Amino acid sequence: MSESETTTGTQARETSTAMYLRTREALRDARGAAGEDWKREIVEIFFSRLWLIFLSTGVIFAASAGVAYYWPPTYAAHGSVLVRGKPSQIDPNSLEPERERVSGVSKEDLQTELAILTSPDVVRLAAGPGGPASRPARPEEIDRIRENLEGEVVPSSNVISIHLESRDAEWAEETLDKILRQYLVFRATAFHPHAQEEFLSDRAAKYRKDLEEVENRLVEIAGTTSEIFVDRELTNNLDLLLSLKKKLGELLQARVEKEKTIVPLREAADAQAVQYFAFLASEAVDRISQQLLALRVARSELLRLYPEGHEKVRAMDSSIESMYGDLRAEVQKILAMRQAELDSIEMQVEQVEKDIAALETRNATLQRNSTEIQRLTREAEILRFNYETFAKRGEEARIKEDITLANFSDDVNILSWAKSSAKVVFPLKLPTMAIGLLSGLLAGLSLCLLFEFLDQTIKRPADVSRAVGLPVICSIRKA
Template sequence: MIKTEDYMREFVLIFFSQQRVIIWTTVAVFALSAAVAMFWPPTYMVEGSVLVKGKRSMRSPESLENVQLRTVLVDKEDLNSEAEILTSLDVVRLALDNLRQEGQAYAGRDFSEEQIQALAGSIRDGIKTVILPNSNIIEVKLYGKDAGLAQAVLNEVMASYVRRRRDVFNPKGMEEFFAGQVGQFDKGLQEEERRLLSLAEKSGSADAQQEITNNLTLKMELERQLYAARSEWTDRRKFADHISNILTSDGIQFFSFIDNLSIIHLGDQLQQLVVERGQALRVYHPESRQVARIDEQIENLNATLKNEVRTYKEGIESRIRVLEDVATTLEQDIANLESKNLRLYEGHVAHQRVQREMALRSQSFETFSQRLQEARIGSGTEATNLFSISILSWPKTPASPIFPQANKVIPLGLLAGFITGCCLGFLREYFDHTFKRPEDAERYAALPALFSIPLDQ
């Protein structure tokens, strides 16, 4: 990009020099956004809201005590329980059956029990509940491609919720409902416990994390031993090769560098004979009997020394082979530990996932167990439902989809296209190092501009 102090002028020049890229990019992105706005299948959202209110406690006419009346407050757990009832599979299944019986939706089609359960599950997954902050209002939303169908489904779900809640919070019905929920969550907890046992049996460890730590410590020790074995193998291999080179060389060698008593003793004797031969040569002729006798002793002792060195070298070679076997065994043990740690880690991750699921199920189990105890207490007294609900707003057919919205998608597409085009234009200008104006030649090449030829000529 051209560096100059007149940024506005440069910006305008770049804009007009790259206007084709900018315009075509803007048009392409705008056309794409327009196609999305016009041809993308619309998604509708229908929503309703439920208000949960606490009731004022009533004093029994048979009570002789002057008990102060109080209003039961609705806490977050109560709202979560209401949301759970609203989105329960029983409520959705009841709403689906009513819709089919009344012919409002899914009528005229034969469904198997598995298909009905799957359809009810998909509807339940599409229902989202949100507890509005600092309020006792539960907002219910359902998304769908058919606005009328979504409105009918959510409307019937909320109506079924009201009927189902009336049955549930009847002392007898309440106790049966919560007992069923408690049994369902208890069964789920037992299944999760069996999964944990199965994972422990599969991994062969009750505490995978501790075993992984122990295996890592053992692996470090094995790697240290492997390093020591390889270092010793390298040193002994070099030492054996050095001995082999000396054994194959000519001349007399004393092998004084070998730390072996027998070899050191033979080497000292050989060295003494060599010294004795040198002293004899000062007195006798090299071919004399005295010198020949010493030469014979030197030759025999040198052969004995080399045989002793070869025996010593064979011991080193044997140790080298042992070190090779040790290194191979250690490498295999390390590989087995790594493979075992990988399996243990996979089991540990699965174990944590099951534990999280168990925590959620346990929390739900405790909540419904508490509600079951309250229901049993209420069934033996004159207590009635402590909470009441009212539908603040029933679902209505939306006038327009939530996506795509042409009045938002098209302007955003136009803006995004223009910004993208400008970015592409500036990038293209930045990587274009050709001279574009006469003064560029004077500024960067220090050459005068004689004349310029228009591009279209």
């Protein structure tokens, strides 16, 4: 690049920089002039309409002075409530004894109490029959009272301050006093509703009726079973039952053994062949059997000498038959005796079985009655506990309601009842007139700006330039 080209570029940059600096300086001067013009215009606007400012200020100040001196005075009645704690909280559905759950007072609790104190229901109760009015309060009356009723929580305390404004100081004091009284009653019904007392009383009556029925049933069972001796009788019966079962086993064994001796004896007695019944342990049977055997031996010897139909043989047969009849008669006697013994055993077995069945029935009855008595006793204890619990809760609810109706509560306390002050709360002369003066001044300034905005006439050189779009060469002030 040549030296001439370098010099030309440097000059161009210097020229551009100088133009930028001159332009920035011109803009700064223009801004300063515009700022000064704006301030000057505002001052001119206000000074050109000083009459309007004075007029509006004077009118509004005069009106405020009239209000301060001639407006009917408004008085206020003041009262305060001390919140000592949260309402006692006991679950009515719980049957277990429990302490009342009481905790510290929070900001939410204070706001809740304040909301109850200024609620429409409390105001309606205070303004209704028995209140300052002898007739039910109309909605507009309730709204009017609530508009003039204000409450606030005193900072760093558990105190709620409340006041009611009215042109009648006596009416305000009486109404606020009624509001405080109705507040105690209403909050009690809100935290401890009357329906809760009725519910507790009804449940207590139901449990008492059920308890009486169970106790009557216990009396009926106790009439047939002595609860004191049930266990002892059951123990004795079990011992007796054990001995009877042992005896029954012995009798059954004896019956089996006796049947074992009777069955073969009966079969032998019923047999057609000659039997000597040698298996019988009887002296008479053995003696007759030996005699019978001797006769049969003698007959055999006679048959060697005489034929079958011989007279001596027939006489021997007659003797044998007679002897065999005696043997069978003796056997029948033994069989009858053993059968009698078996029948006796059968009777004993039957009696023992009856005794066992009777004892088992008795034990079952005792066990059933004992179980029923234990069940009814447990049920009676539960019902008695439930009855006592609900009766106690119902009595506590009634006591709390009575205490509330007496305008006393263990949760809140009326720190100061309604008291009206002779001091007027509205209008206050000095603050009212000061506010009127300030309001008049602000209104006058605002009217000046408004009139300037609405006035489209040419009053300054800038208006000419803005209207025709041409620069102003000079201006001649009007003489």
